[in-house]
Each structure stands twice: as C-alpha cells, then as structure tokens.
Amino acid sequence: MSVLERRGTxxxxxxxxxxxxxxxxxxxxxxxxxxADIDGRDLAEDTRHLWFAGPSxxxxxxxxxxxxxxxxxxxxxxAAEARGRGLAGKLMEAALDLIDGAPCVLDSQTYAxxxxxxxxxxxxxxxxxxxxxxxxxMRRARTS
Numbered sequence: 001m002s003v004l005e006r007r008g009t010x011x012x013x014x015x016x017x018x019x020x021x022x023x024x025x026x027x028x029x030x031x032x033x034x035x036a037d038i039d040g041r042d043l044a045e046d047t048r049h050l051w052f053a054g055p056s057x058x059x060x061x062x063x064x065x066x067x068x069x070x071x072x073x074x075x076x077x078x079a080a081e082a083r084g085r086g087l088a089g090k091l092m093e094a095a096l097d098l099i100d101g102a103p104c105v106l107d108s109q110t111y112a113x114x115x116x117x118x119x120x121x122x123x124x125x126x127x128x129x130x131x132x133x134x135x136x137x138m139r140r141a142r143t144s
Contacts, residue, residue, distance in 0.1 A: 052082075
C-alpha cells in the first residue's frame, strides 16, 4: 500500500468526495463536533493531500498547507475500521518528507500529543477549545 498524494488542483471529484466523507464521518459524526470543515483551502494549488485508499474509500488522510514560515499539517484522520495499522504515522512521515525539513506547526487534539511528539513536535502555549474539543498547538523546528 502506497501513499497517494495530490495538489488541491489535481484532486478528482471522486477523491475530494471520499476525503470529505472520511473527515465528516470522524470529526463531525464520531467526535460530535459541528464545525465548518470546508475552509476554502482544499482545492488550492499549494495544498497537498496525502492518503491511503482502502476498499471502502479513504482509510487515512492528512493535508499539508503552506505557512509564511514553513508548513501546517492538518485534518489528520483515520477511519475507525482502519485504525491500529500505523497509517497515520506513515502519512506523517510522508508529510515530513514532503516539507523537506521546513518548520511545521499543527493543532493537536490534546489526547494525541504523544503521537505527534514522536515526530519531533513540541507543545506550546496552553490548551484551547476548538469546536468543543481540547487542542494544543505543536511545533517542529527546521530540521535541515
């Protein structure tokens, strides 16, 4: 199984549908967080989407957005039936390879801090509520 990767402008309608379906199933339905997932950045030329496809759609996904001083990783999600296979970790490795040592930031759900720490991310500031779920900002310094 290999990581699929596309720029926002390269996504097919079917790929975008499957990505949005997974994000909605986990973030809105499973986590009971009503929020505006569609933020206008998914189809941008400089947005990069990484995912693993499975028999019933997208199994695990994340996106990489440009930031003025590096990159932002977000929307890290794995389908309930695909958890426990290390897919999110493999996507994180692919995303960090893609940004090639640039500084990176993400907003982690607080329970997942340990997962991101394995990739060199360090918590900063205080936890904050984002759409009813506790998050914390985490940064990874330039590595090259």
